[in-house]
Structure formats: C-alpha cells, structure tokens
Amino acid sequence: MPNYKPCDVTLMLSDLKCTTAIGRARISIAFSYASKAHKGQVRKYTGVPYISHPLSVYRLLVAFGVLDTTTLCAALLHDVVEDTPVSNDDIKEAFGDDIARIVGELTDVSKPEDGNRAWRKAMDRHHLSKGGWEAQTIKCADMIDNSRSIMEHDRNFAPIYMREKLALLQVLNKTTSGLWKVASDMVRMYEALYPRDRVTLWDALHSEDGEAWYDVNCDR
Numbered sequence: 001m002p003n004y005k006p007c008d009v010t011l012m013l014s015d016l017k018c019t020t021a022i023g024r025a026r027i028s029i030a031f032s033y034a035s036k037a038h039k040g041q042v043r044k045y046t047g048v049p050y051i052s053h054p055l056s057v058y059r060l061l062v063a064f065g066v067l068d069t070t071t072l073c074a075a076l077l078h079d080v081v082e083d084t085p086v087s088n089d090d091i092k093e094a095f096g097d098d099i100a101r102i103v104g105e106l107t108d109v110s111k112p113e114d115g116n117r118a119w120r121k122a123m124d125r126h127h128l129s130k131g132g133w134e135a136q137t138i139k140c141a142d143m144i145d146n147s148r149s150i151m152e153h154d155r156n157f158a159p160i161y162m163r164e165k166l167a168l169l170q171v172l173n174k175t176t177s178g179l180w181k182v183a184s185d186m187v188r189m190y191e192a193l194y195p196r197d198r199v200t201l202w203d204a205l206h207s208e209d210g211e212a213w214y215d216v217n218c219d220r
Contacts (some may be wrong), residue, residue, distance in 0.1 A: 008052045009035075015055075018062050023069035026095075030073035031055070033094060037084040040070035053145060054078060060141040063181050071134040074102035078138055081107045105131030106138060121164055129171035136172040140179035143168070147186045159197040162190050 011031040016024040034054050041050035058075045066072070073095060079214035081103055088107070107125045110120035128139060143165055150161050166187050172180060175219045190197070 009049045009055065011055065015059065016063070018067045019069055019072070023072075026069055027058075027076070030076045030095065030099075031058075034076045034080055035084050037080045043149070045177060047147055050079075050083075050094045056145045057138060057141045060179065061138065061177075064141075064177050064182075066137055066177060066179075068134070070098050071102070071138065074099050074106070074134060075138045075141065077103050078142065092097060102134045102138070103130065105135035106142075107162065125168050125171055128168070129173075131174070133174040133176070137177045137179060139168070139172060139176040140183045141174060143183045144179065144186060147183070147190075151186075151190060155194075157204055158190065158194075162187055162197070166194075 013030065016027060029053055035051045038050040043053055044050060054076045058072055061072060061075055077091060081088050081091060088100055091103050105128060108124045110123040114120050115124060150158050169184055198210050
C-alpha cells in the first residue's frame with residue numbers, strides 16, 4: 001500500500017484560512033472538480049492518488065504568500081486539461097475566463113507527432129513563456145513538487161529532468177515569487193549532490209544525448 005496520510009489528498013480547513021469566505025467556496029469547488037477529474041489516477045513512483053500533486057502545488061503557493069483566489073483555483077486545476085478528458089472550454093464554463101486562461105497557459109501544446117522530446121519541450125517552454133505571472137508562479141511550484149519526487153525515486157531520469165527544468169526557469173521571467181528561487185536552488189542542490197550529472201546551460205544547449213534545446217518560434 002502507498003504510504004500517505006489523509007491530509008495528503010484532502011483539502012483541510014487549515015488550507016482555507018488564507019482567503020475570504022467567497023474565496024474558500026471557490027477553492028473548495030475547484031478542489032472537488034479536480035478530485036473528480038483525476039479520480040483513479042495516481043502519482044508515478046508512489047501510487048498516491050494524483051490529487052495529492054495539485055494540492056501540494058496549492059500549499060506551496062500559500063506558503064509563499066500567493067493568496068489570490070483565481071491563482072489558487074488554477075493551481076488545483078492545472079493538470080486537469082492535460083491529463084483528463086476535461087477541456088479548457090469545460091474549465092471556462094465552470095470557472096470563468098481568467099482561470100481557464102491560466103490553465104490553458106499551463107497546458108502543454110506539443111503532441112507526440114511534433115518530434116522528439118527536446119523539440120516538444122521547447123514548444124511547451126515557448127508557450128509558457130508567453131503566459132502571465134499566475135501561470136509562471138504555479139509552474140515554479142509544480143516543478144518544486146515534481147523535483148522532490150524525481151530526485152528521490154528516479155536517478156536515471158533526474159539528469160534529463162533537471163536540464164529541462166533549468167531551461168524552463170530561464171523563461172519564467174514574470175513571477176516575483178520566492179518559488180522561482182527555490183526551484184532554481186533545487187537544481188544547484190542536485191548539482192552538489194551529484195556532480196557527475198552537473199546541470200549547466202551549456203549542457204542544456206549542447207547535450208549529445210538527444211535532449212539538446214532549440215529556439216522555437218511557434219508563431220511562424
């Protein structure tokens with residue numbers, strides 16, 4: 001059985017102290033919506049119900065003083081369009097234009113047929129670079145939570161993920177949250193722990209393992 005506590009997958013009363021009564025109601029609805037959409041999905045490596053990840057992202061935002069209700073709702077919903085049958089139009093109908101916009105900015109635009117992983121990640125990075133501060137701040141929290149899991153459970157994939165993360169951090173220039181620094185510091189911590197896997201922009205741009213990066217102009 002996976003090792004997790006009920007609070008890992010449940011929105012607690014303590015999670016709702018950061019906002020107004022109206023905000024608490026909206027956040028509770030977003031959490032219920034995301035829980036239903038992700039029902040049956042589990043986190044890779046641990047088998048914990050998938051909703052634990054959006055909830056961890058939400059809690060990171062609150063911990064770093066991001067208390068905007070729209071952003072917090074979008075954080076709970078950030079993987080719904082990408083990983084479930086729910087569409088962005090569904091999000092727009094249920095939660096309005098602003099939340100749908102943020103979720104759309106966080107949803108990968110690349111498809112498997114677009115090319116290799118490096119090319120697809122470059123397309124997605126370009127897409128997120130055009131997103132607003134809300135999406136970029138949520139993405140920082142998302143990377144922090146994913147990094148913790150990957151560094152603990154998948155040493156083979158970690159060097160690739162860290163190169164991708166470092167490249168993505170370079171375009172997240174609209175967030176003023178301390179979450180960007182934490183995400184960046186995690187890359188440096190990884191370098192210190194595993195110097196043979198040292199992650200630099202030079203590595204990211206000149207990798208020989210098929211993970212080289214490209215400047216993609218998706219508007220062409």
